[in-house]
Amino acid sequence: MTTNNAKAYWRENxxxxxxxxxxxFLVSYGAGILLKEELNAIKIGGFKLGFWFAQQGSMYVFVILIFVYVKLMNNLDKKYGYDE
Known part of the structure; x- marks a missing residue:
């Protein structure tokens, strides 16, 4: 792999x-703190949506983002020849 390819790989990463x-950040800080009052008007399972985002929603989004990152990196590895 050339130096230019390595730099492009890390730039995309x-x-x-x-x-x-x-x-x-937008989900955890924005929905859990900044938009809490607006989201609290909506209830899910008896809990206010702003509370849910602050307590659990940001964790669920983080786990989903981990899977998205794995998929993106697998595609990036194949693109630059790092796949196994």
Whole structure:
């Protein structure tokens, strides 16, 4: 693998990480803290939605983002010849 390919690989990797972290931040901080009052008007299973996002929703989103990251990295590895 050439140096240019390695730099492009890491550039895309960092881009994926930053995008996924931004999504997680928006869900955990935005939905759990900033939009809590608006989301509390909606109830799921007897619990206010703002409370749910603050307590459990951001964890579920984080786990989903882990699987998304694995899929993205597998595709990236194949693209740059790092697949096993």
């Amino acid at each position: 960092i881009k994926y990480v930053l995008i996924l972290l931004a999504i997680w």
